Amino acid sequence: MNQKVTFIASCAYSGSTILELLLTTHPECIGIGEAYQFADTRNPVVDRVEQYSFTCGATTERCDLWGPIIRDLRNHRKWHVDQKYANILQHVYNTYGTDSIVIDSSKRPDALEFLARIPNIELNVIHIIRDVRAYLISMIKNYHRNWHRLGGTVSHRYWMAGLRNAIKRNRLVIFQNWYRTNKQISRMVKRLNVRCLAINYEDLCLDTDPTVNRLSRFLELDIRPDLMFANGTHNHNMFGNRLRRNPERRSRLKFDYDWIMRPEWHFPAMLMPHVMTYNRTRYQDLRSPKDRLLHSGLPEYPEGL
16 A cells, blocks of 8 residues: 655745645644755754754654654664655654655655655645745745844855855846746656646635635545644644744734735846746636736736736
8 A cells, every 4th residue: 555645846935834734634644844854965954953843832852753753864864865755754654654644845846856766655746836926025025034144154254155145035036946946846747747736825825715625636635724723733844934833823824915015026027027927827727816916906017917
């Protein structure tokens, strides 16, 4: 019997955390967050997990899932990525049973490729895409919250890393990264020939019931938005959106309209029509709430709206 894994693929700040929390309303779904960060041999996060907190509320030592996994990974640092990934999944099945459905929100296309190599798993992919304009504003907000990291790295001996971080904050680079990442995910899904459902973040927030019904049919599960964040759900995400630790703000799907009033996306939208064309084609099947949002008196830009 193949063990079931659902992989959430997306750019950062595109709703992967909220989607994982939504899927784990089903009792068989176990959210493991961005597992690839632990499996990636280049990532030192396994040595500094104490500074993070899990969505389940437990510390690293007390988490019934990640506690044993992290101890294993520290004792087997030379394992290949495939071995680490397989070990993480095996811990999930040992802890919660072989009927469990693992929800992995690692997002990255290379993580999906490694996961697809593991034998005896039934892999489904949900590709969640956020409007590039809203994505840009979210990235800008995040960089402003963490501006101190840029200054510290530029002014010391790691100035090259700081320079790369500064380039990443350029609006044109953010636009292009959104385009490239979503295209890579689509190509990866096609190459691996895995089942995939593409949804829009805006639909999830503004047209929730039909979108949840699509998710339920695709995964053959009864997903209950009214049970989101209820006690007893198995979600062990260490990273993800910081609002996952705020019980009041995470208790509902809330759409951020801030990008409509902000001008930062206007310039890259004019200079990068190929990105806006791709953004537009992702939204051909507009539903009424989103249609009102995306076409509500916004200024016209080439190939944009």
